[in-house]
Amino acid sequence: MLDLALDNKIAIGQKTYSWHDFNSIATDCFALISDSKSPLAIIVDDTNHALQYLLSLFKFDLDGIIIFRTRYTQAVEDLLIENCYSILDSKNSKWIFKTDSVIVNKRISLLTSGTTGTPKLIHHSWDSINTSSNISTINRRTWLLPYQIGTYAWFQLVTLSMFSKNQNLVIDDVMDFEKMFQRAYEHDVNAISATPTFWRMACMQVPDSVLKSINFIQISLGGEIVDSSILKLLKEMYPNARLTHIYASSEAGASIVVNDGLAGFPESFLASENKQSINLKIENGILYVHSKFAAINALDEAGWVNTRDRVEIQNGRVFIKGRADSSMINVGGSKAYPSDIESVLMSHESVDWCRVRAVRAPFIGYLPEVDIKISIDSKTDDIEKELISFCQDKIPDYAIPRVWNFVTTILISDTLKTDLIV
């Protein structure tokens, strides 16, 4: 059984609490949900309520999920009801939906939209979601937490603060980069976990003097592909910080931790079981993870999680190249769907076959890339230009492929998935 690190501090906005304080102020939450007979979904608008209810779920060993308001869509409500959840609105402490008819499984769950945009429930135990249990010595840290409530990365820092001594948090519910760094300075923050996009946005919006005023000794990066440009930028800005990038997902858990300051991870990680009981393998260019931190409902029969991330080995390092079966491409914040793009391209008379995926692109995140086979009867001189023009009034500009790979043959692999020869 995990023990709460009651003295750890959590600064939210202008107020600072300890987990001990939350134990006292969450009594209304305890009363509301402690005798629940079904899994619970708590809809929250702010960190304070999120932590009060999270503590309640832990304290009474309940099966639950914390959902940030902006993620609570009709599709999510349908999914929760379908899975026999009672739904509580923390704003007015009213039940949106209540059922008493199911057994509680003592899970802590997350909502993910994956790559499809379709919401999905990912189930963890407290032991699998609390990856800090794997670290034997943890120095005193005050962490800046910029992740959205209820995400896997948010859980990593919140559970670190719940269960590991001397791990404090500084959180701001308003995403104002400059204000966030000023508050980090006021609270003597010395550690941060954030995405490369967070840093790129921060560098665009926050003066260098404010950014450099924080004496970071630990910078963790995750949530997206970490390339060498962002590592170089941070190394220059914070020469005293240890740079760690972490490969993690709601399904696979935190699986790969890299501290050498280089992009990708050493190929040797694939070879042997490491200390954290995490195994990695590559099959058909896809990364698989076997880990005690993986979600309960994400494993295949042998206990592996198919990450659906494409990887490539170059010069002894393994690089994540993007999603293998991406059903959604995040193009600078706009969502492009490969199936829509493929369907438009396939409607062109010269196209025999195509497959669209995301390609990592500088500054903007991802762009659509297409592998495409053109009919041998095609008479067009510049087929790429012709297809771009063909797409222009059918799909948004950001969805029109930016990288075109013209292939000559389509093959069917052993796994009955399309493969090709370029």
Next chain:
Amino acid sequence: MERQEILNLMNEIQEKRGRKKVENEEVLLSEIGFRSLDFSELALRVERSFGGELPFDAVALREIRTAKSVLDFLEEAVKSA
């Protein structure tokens, strides 16, 4: 990678999208319809062409307004990569 090669790639993108080529480096990007997606595509093509990753200079990025500033930025980025 030479400045002219980067300009050629920029013009290829303009041409494929049915837009005017860059004839005068001082032209504003808004006048030739060259937007952030095009800039990202161009940077990707540059990366693939020289086989490395471009560094991220936020201050210089903020200053990009003209074709000249795009070329200056990428030329400098390739040198320091």
